Amino acid sequence: MLPVPVTQPSGVCRLEAVHISPVHVYVHVPFCARRCSYCDFAIAVRPNVPSRRFVEAVLQEWGAWQKHPVLGAASEVRTLYFGGGTPSRLDPGGIAALVDGLTRPRPMAPGAEVTLEANPDDVTPDAAAAWRAAGVNRISLGVQSFDPSVLRWMHRTHTAEQVGPAMETVRAAGIEDISLDLIFGLPDALGRDWERDLDLAFALGPAHLSLYGLTVEDHTPLGRWAMRGGVIPVDEERYAAEFLAAGRALAREGFEHYEISNAARPGRRARHNSAYWRRAPFIGLGPSAHSGFDGRRQWNLRDWSAYERASAEGRSVVAGGEELSGEAMELEEVYLGLRTVEGLPAGRLPPGTVSQWCDAGWARTSPGRVRLTPEGWLRLDALVASATTA
Numbered sequence: 001m002l003p004v005p006v007t008q009p010s011g012v013c014r015l016e017a018v019h020i021s022p023v024h025v026y027v028h029v030p031f032c033a034r035r036c037s038y039c040d041f042a043i044a045v046r047p048n049v050p051s052r053r054f055v056e057a058v059l060q061e062w063g064a065w066q067k068h069p070v071l072g073a074a075s076e077v078r079t080l081y082f083g084g085g086t087p088s089r090l091d092p093g094g095i096a097a098l099v100d101g102l103t104r105p106r107p108m109a110p111g112a113e114v115t116l117e118a119n120p121d122d123v124t125p126d127a128a129a130a131w132r133a134a135g136v137n138r139i140s141l142g143v144q145s146f147d148p149s150v151l152r153w154m155h156r157t158h159t160a161e162q163v164g165p166a167m168e169t170v171r172a173a174g175i176e177d178i179s180l181d182l183i184f185g186l187p188d189a190l191g192r193d194w195e196r197d198l199d200l201a202f203a204l205g206p207a208h209l210s211l212y213g214l215t216v217e218d219h220t221p222l223g224r225w226a227m228r229g230g231v232i233p234v235d236e237e238r239y240a241a242e243f244l245a246a247g248r249a250l251a252r253e254g255f256e257h258y259e260i261s262n263a264a265r266p267g268r269r270a271r272h273n274s275a276y277w278r279r280a281p282f283i284g285l286g287p288s289a290h291s292g293f294d295g296r297r298q299w300n301l302r303d304w305s306a307y308e309r310a311s312a313e314g315r316s317v318v319a320g321g322e323e324l325s326g327e328a329m330e331l332e333e334v335y336l337g338l339r340t341v342e343g344l345p346a347g348r349l350p351p352g353t354v355s356q357w358c359d360a361g362w363a364r365t366s367p368g369r370v371r372l373t374p375e376g377w378l379r380l381d382a383l384v385a386s387a388t389t390a
């Protein structure tokens with residue numbers, strides 16, 4: 001039962017005993033109405049969501065975890081995150097059954113964060129009230145853009161007009177902590193006005209924004225369009241310009257850009273994702289979910305059908321795992337640290353690196369620490385590589 005050092009957002013290291021650590025739980029709900037053009041997530045397109053079967057399978061998996069040494073007798077659920085896929089497509093009663101079942105063997109910590117990802121077209125007064133009654137206190141709304149032609153191109157199921165009413169409905173149900181997801185770096189040919197989309201998002205008063213750059217993955221409709229020459233991905237210059245414009249807009253609106261892809265009003269950072277970035281132990285449930293603790297990473301069967309079959313037959317749903325080498329852990333620590341505004345202890349980088357990065361405008365220092373600037377975040381992979389191979 002060795003204690004492991006965990007870096008807190010303040011940058012101060014404390015000791016967190018693995019066996020009594022708070023539990024951060026992720027539940028992957030794979031069901032979607034259809035596949036968005038850019039999406040390569042592990043999803044299951046289903047017109048009718050098998051909510052009851054999903055809840056049974058996830059709670060069975062959680063039951064198996066109860067004997068695992070990473071969960072001590074005194075541990076409690078500190079954050080719970082329903083991601084996907086589209087968790088808002090699950091029957092709202094299914095969310096309640098999951099929260100209840102997950103927190104029966106492990107109580108919810110006082111003030112625990114419970115997040116549900118939702119698409120705007122799934123938000124109804126009844127659903128929002130049911131989520132709130134189940135204990136959900138944070139909603140992450142997949143908006144992506146307010147431009148109707150862009151939403152159609154993305155194969156999104158919602159319209160731009162549904163976003164504002166969805167937020168009002170969530171707030172009316174008593175959930176104030178709302179995050180919006182937007183995607184930047186779209187092909188030029190779409191004529192998307194990124195700054196207008198940001199302004200429309202700010203006007204809705206979200207507590208948090210997640211901004212992701214579009215990536216073109218081979219096995220997606222977008223990947224196939226690009227392969228046939230039907231889509232020309234955005235160039236690096238435009239991608240960088242949009243990322244930097246977002247950083248300026250976030251600062252102007254009083255948001256903390258606290259992680260490369262995330263910004264929050266003060267006090268509204270995502271606590272679940274912050275646990276990943278500080279490398280706290282986490283447990284993932286559901287198809288394709290990953291878990292990480294004690295230098296180990298493991299992942300579940302990716303497809304819902306395979307996961308469901310294994311569950312029904314009483315077999316393990318784990319598809320694979322690995323023990324991280326010292327080198328891999330070092331790489332992960334540097335990579336995750338540099339993603340956040342807390343950065344890394346300056347002494348963690350090879351001699352000369354900090355001054356070189358600061359001179360180039362890629363990093364800043366605060367006493368004893370180095371953190372990347374938005375210009376540095378644009379070069380994150382290259383900077384991590386140079387910091388870990390020097």
Ligand code: SF4
Pocket residue numbers: 031032033034035036039040041043084085086119142
């Ligand atoms: S709703 Fe989300 S998870 Fe589902 S297909 Fe679209 S991007 Fe992928």
